Amino acid sequence: MLKKLRVVLAVIFWVGITLLLLDFTGALHGWLGWMAKVQFLPAVMALNVGVIALLVVLTLVFGRVYCSVICPLGVFQDAVSHLGTLRSKRPYKYKKEIKWLRYGVWALFVVALVAGVQAFVALLAPYSAYGRMVQNLLQPIYLWGNNLLAWFSERAGSYTFYEKEVWLRSLPTFLIALATLVVIVVLSFKGGRTYCNSICPVGTTLSFFSRFAMFRPVIDTEKCKKCKACETHCKAQCINIGKESQTIDYSRCVDCFNCIGQCKFDALKYRFAWGRQPEGDTPSGTFARTGSRSDVEEGVSPSGRRAMMAGTVVALGAAALKGVEVRAQEADKKTDGGFAEVLPKQAPERETPLTPPGSKSVKDFYRRCTACQLCVAECPNNVLRPSTSLEHLMQPEMSFEKGYCRPECTRCSELCPTGAICKITKEEKTQYHVGTARVNRESCLSASGRSNCGKCASICPSGAIQMVEDPETGYKFPVVAEEICIGCGACENLCPVRPISAITVNGRLQHI
Amino acid sequence: MKRRDFIKITGAGAAALAVGCTSGKKTPAAGTVDEGPEQMVYRENPKNGDKVSLIGFGCMRWPMTRNAEGRPEIDQDAVNEMIDYAIEHGINYFDTSPAYLMGQSEKAAGIALSRHPRDKYYIATKLSNFSNQSPEASIRMYHDSMDQLKTDYFDYYLLHAIGSGGVEAFRHRYVENGMMEFLNKEREAGRIRNLGFSFHGKPGEFDSLIALHDSGEYHFDFVQIEMNYVDWTHADGVRNANAKYLYEELDKRGIPIVIMEPLLGGRLANVPEGIARQMKEREPDRSIASWAFRFCGTHPRVLCTLSGMTNMDPLVDNIKTFTHFKPLTEEELEFMEEMATQMMEYPMVNCTDCKYCMPCPWGIDIPGTFQHYNRSVTEGTYAQSGEQKNYRKLKKAYLVSYDRAVETVRQASHCISCGECLSHCPQSIPIPTELARINRYIESLKQDTL
Numbered sequence: 001m002l003k004k005l006r007v008v009l010a011v012i013f014w015v016g017i018t019l020l021l022l023d024f025t026g027a028l029h030g031w032l033g034w035m036a037k038v039q040f041l042p043a044v045m046a047l048n049v050g051v052i053a054l055l056v057v058l059t060l061v062f063g064r065v066y067c068s069v070i071c072p073l074g075v076f077q078d079a080v081s082h083l084g085t086l087r088s089k090r091p092y093k094y095k096k097e098i099k100w101l102r103y104g105v106w107a108l109f110v111v112a113l114v115a116g117v118q119a120f121v122a123l124l125a126p127y128s129a130y131g132r133m134v135q136n137l138l139q140p141i142y143l144w145g146n147n148l149l150a151w152f153s154e155r156a157g158s159y160t161f162y163e164k165e166v167w168l169r170s171l172p173t174f175l176i177a178l179a180t181l182v183v184i185v186v187l188s189f190k191g192g193r194t195y196c197n198s199i200c201p202v203g204t205t206l207s208f209f210s211r212f213a214m215f216r217p218v219i220d221t222e223k224c225k226k227c228k229a230c231e232t233h234c235k236a237q238c239i240n241i242g243k244e245s246q247t248i249d250y251s252r253c254v255d256c257f258n259c260i261g262q263c264k265f266d267a268l269k270y271r272f273a274w275g276r277q278p279e280g281d282t283p284s285g286t287f288a289r290t291g292s293r294s295d296v297e298e299g300v301s302p303s304g305r306r307a308m309m310a311g312t313v314v315a316l317g318a319a320a321l322k323g324v325e326v327r328a329q330e331a332d333k334k335t336d337g338g339f340a341e342v343l344p345k346q347a348p349e350r351e352t353p354l355t356p357p358g359s360k361s362v363k364d365f366y367r368r369c370t371a372c373q374l375c376v377a378e379c380p381n382n383v384l385r386p387s388t389s390l391e392h393l394m395q396p397e398m399s400f401e402k403g404y405c406r407p408e409c410t411r412c413s414e415l416c417p418t419g420a421i422c423k424i425t426k427e428e429k430t431q432y433h434v435g436t437a438r439v440n441r442e443s444c445l446s447a448s449g450r451s452n453c454g455k456c457a458s459i460c461p462s463g464a465i466q467m468v469e470d471p472e473t474g475y476k477f478p479v480v481a482e483e484i485c486i487g488c489g490a491c492e493n494l495c496p497v498r499p500i501s502a503i504t505v506n507g508r509l510q511h512i
Numbered sequence: 513m514k515r516r517d518f519i520k521i522t523g524a525g526a527a528a529l530a531v532g533c534t535s536g537k538k539t540p541a542a543g544t545v546d547e548g549p550e551q552m553v554y555r556e557n558p559k560n561g562d563k564v565s566l567i568g569f570g571c572m573r574w575p576m577t578r579n580a581e582g583r584p585e586i587d588q589d590a591v592n593e594m595i596d597y598a599i600e601h602g603i604n605y606f607d608t609s610p611a612y613l614m615g616q617s618e619k620a621a622g623i624a625l626s627r628h629p630r631d632k633y634y635i636a637t638k639l640s641n642f643s644n645q646s647p648e649a650s651i652r653m654y655h656d657s658m659d660q661l662k663t664d665y666f667d668y669y670l671l672h673a674i675g676s677g678g679v680e681a682f683r684h685r686y687v688e689n690g691m692m693e694f695l696n697k698e699r700e701a702g703r704i705r706n707l708g709f710s711f712h713g714k715p716g717e718f719d720s721l722i723a724l725h726d727s728g729e730y731h732f733d734f735v736q737i738e739m740n741y742v743d744w745t746h747a748d749g750v751r752n753a754n755a756k757y758l759y760e761e762l763d764k765r766g767i768p769i770v771i772m773e774p775l776l777g778g779r780l781a782n783v784p785e786g787i788a789r790q791m792k793e794r795e796p797d798r799s800i801a802s803w804a805f806r807f808c809g810t811h812p813r814v815l816c817t818l819s820g821m822t823n824m825d826p827l828v829d830n831i832k833t834f835t836h837f838k839p840l841t842e843e844e845l846e847f848m849e850e851m852a853t854q855m856m857e858y859p860m861v862n863c864t865d866c867k868y869c870m871p872c873p874w875g876i877d878i879p880g881t882f883q884h885y886n887r888s889v890t891e892g893t894y895a896q897s898g899e900q901k902n903y904r905k906l907k908k909a910y911l912v913s914y915d916r917a918v919e920t921v922r923q924a925s926h927c928i929s930c931g932e933c934l935s936h937c938p939q940s941i942p943i944p945t946e947l948a949r950i951n952r953y954i955e956s957l958k959q960d961t962l
Binding site for chain 1: 615643867921925929931959
């Protein structure tokens with residue numbers, strides 16, 4: 001019963017988040033956007049105290065149900081490990097916690113988070129990893145499917161489906177997504193929740209609370225016949241049925257309830273067990289010993305209650321620290337018809353990267369963003385793509401080869417779960433100066449007298465570009481009013497000079 | 513393929529029927545319209561007694577496919593099939609140009625036509641010396657046309673698109689380079705049986721050109737003009753002359769007239785719903801296009817009405833119109849005038865999809881953008897205000913169909929108003945201005961400011 005409930009809720013969340021990451025029409029984000037916003041790490045980055053408190057309380061009451069229901073990477077691993085269990089009747093057995101790895105990674109993660117090494121954060125954070133896989137690997141398939149429907153739709157004279165270009169936004173990110181998929185599938189196929197309990201920093205953070213959960217699976221040692229049915233079905237590999245003691249490591253239990261139905265002797269129940277110290281190898285004991293042994297856990301007291309407080313302090317402390325940081329043809333014959341070739345555009349060098357309107361500054365954006373790729377998957381103008389620079393690897397940046405940041409569009413700001421892109425209206429969008437256009441007068445058609453172009457001046461949505469006359473040559477060339485230009489990229493995108501536009505946008509550090 | 517097979521079968525049936533017709537037998541037609549003589553209508557050229565079919569085949573809008581290298585190429589099989597069917601059904605006038613269809617039209621016409629006896633059809637082609645007026649290039653173009661069309665004489669030869677720029681432009685393109693002298697000699701030698709010109713321009717420009725004929729400086733055997741029930745009196749008179757004026761001027765002089773753009777590039781085959789309903793109320797079984805053709809054919813000085821047929825369907829329909837030809841009555845002519853007045857209410861671009869403006873050096877699909885816009889206006893998928901109750905639906909329909917019709921990088925937003933196209937447009941459309949107007953409309957849809 002509990003398992004069924006867990007599976008149903010998990011499927012709802014999983015399908016919802018996956019659809020959210022696949023949808024390119026913007027039709028779903030009003031309905032499903034909250035599912036991204038309740039993800040733990042994005043909530044921490046957004047300093048969303050309400051969500052963090054809710055998740056902490058949820059874990060304190062019911063254990064790590066977050067990992068089994070809300071986290072899409074967790075549910076994905078459950079699906080893969082379910083396939084893995086088909087190979088054997090007793091697929092798992094108890095394994096000791098790999099403490100050095102688990103707490104080592106967690107500590108490194110916290111350090112990276114505080115220091116702003118976002119590529120490392122994005123690499124490990126479960127929601128980012130899942131978003132990366134969906135956007136890079138699944139969305140293309142989804143789009144091809146859509147394009148097939150669009151093909152039929154076009155022939156049927158319907159406008160329901162329309163074609164959407166499928167293109168590789170960033171090769172490194174694609175390869176990392178592929179590697180992530182391989183690692184996750186291999187780990188979960190063989191070892192269930194190995195990733196969640198040895199690597200995942202969100203899992204480790206929640207484990208600080210889950211070991212004190214009010215409700216948890218409890219073994220009645222009187223009734224237990226030590227048949228190991230529960231242990232061999234625990235994908236977290238955290239049930240230890242020994243001759244002397246029978247224990248569950250609640251720091252690793254994700255409350256999947258697979259074990260409950262396995263017990264034929266009524267010895268295993270999910271029930272209220274607040275304050276009750278489990279026998280044997282207690283989780284708090286485990287933790288205490290870890291604390292005293294581990295180099296990285298200095299300052300965490302051995303007492304369970306204090307350990308839990310410390311966990312909270314560290315997690316919230318990291319969030320608070322972020323908060324501080326955050327504040328801070330032929331020549332003689334003209335023939336009719338046919339098309340002139342149009343070269344594809346190439347991105348120019350930008351000294352400062354372009355981050356979307358709604359991000360307060362480049363620094364703030366890259367500090368908060370967890371590279372979940374949700375905005376990249378949604379951007380209807382093909383402007384956002386994962387950065388390939390080492391510093392901001394996988395985090396989005398803007399470029400205008402395929403489109404520009406259109407004045408009516410605020411989709412990424414509505415979606416961003418981390419607060420890296422704040423929610424803005426169309427009107428507020430014009431207040432964000434994300435970049436400034438500048439003119440290359442050597443390649444500019446008009447400035448060099450090759451054509452009387454003036455395209456950029458005529459289409460600038462902000463009216464920031466004017467054509468002025470060069471007194472020497474008599475040719476007109478565009479000039480940009482830096483304070484009016486907001487960096488939308490319309491000029492760069494529509495400039496007829498190819499492959500690199502004669503007017504390009506460079507990012508601004510401070511946007512508002 | 514299936515459709516084509518079907519047409520082949522019906523075509524064969526119709527061919528048998530046509531044979532029956534020419535033998536003078538009165539068999540009931542297969543179609544629902546069965547009044548009138550079941551025979552292609554021919555008009556006689558007073559100069560030499562040529563019997564020219566009242567409908568001619570314009571070789572400017574044939575279907576294109578891609579060849580092995582991915583370049584656009586005329587679908588020769590489709591052309592052969594259409595030309596065979598046309599000749600079988602009595603069409604004997606074929607009008608092409610070295611410039612048409614990226615310069616491929618003459619060759620394709622030559623391949624298809626040379627499979628028939630040369631005396632079964634008349635060839636019309638043009639001296640399209642737009643970009644290089646030197647005598648060498650012009651004479652080479654003349655001889656190339658003969659090679660491409662696999663012939664040693666032209667039945668009808670035209671100075672291509674004169675008018676704009678008046679007599680000066682004419683002298684520059686044809687007199688100063690000695691081409692008029694050359695062409696007159698060719699006419700004397702019998703290699704040009706009829707010499708004429710196609711006209712696009714203002715009334716004054718026409719007057720000055722026809723004055724050359726009146727004075728005897730040059731003799732024109734025929735003139736090709738743009739004529740249809742809209743242009744009859746509704747050409748704006750500023751950039752283009754009314755067809756009524758041109759027709760009457762030529763009629764006075766007894767010069768045979770060949771008509772181009774009887775359908776305005778297909779716009780008069782697909783008219784707005786309100787207009788279509790009124791036509792169908794009168795003639796439920798005749799196509800919308802048939803009205804436009806009957807309008808042209810009703811005028812006696814017309815030698816031939818050209819139609820740029822893209823596939824078998826319009827060809828079959830047009831043959832039906834001209835084999836059961838029924839001239840318009842006085843009352844019906846008034847009705848056409850009323851329809852033309854109503855057509856003028858719609859904010860369409862006066863583009864006939866002739867593609868003379870193409871290729872745009874910046875890659876814009878000019879006719880594609882105009883055709884899409886016109887189609888949306890005609891079909892009513894054109895939002896007029898954000899307050900409209902089906903505004904969302906219309907907006908999506910316009911934007912999605914636009915992306916389907918015109919590649920993103922070739923859309924109006926990329927036009928830089930260089931004006932390169934302006935001199936090529938026979939309709940004198942202010943192309944950059946119109947593209948900007950359409951782009952403003954699209955922006956207002958995208959930004960919901962309509």
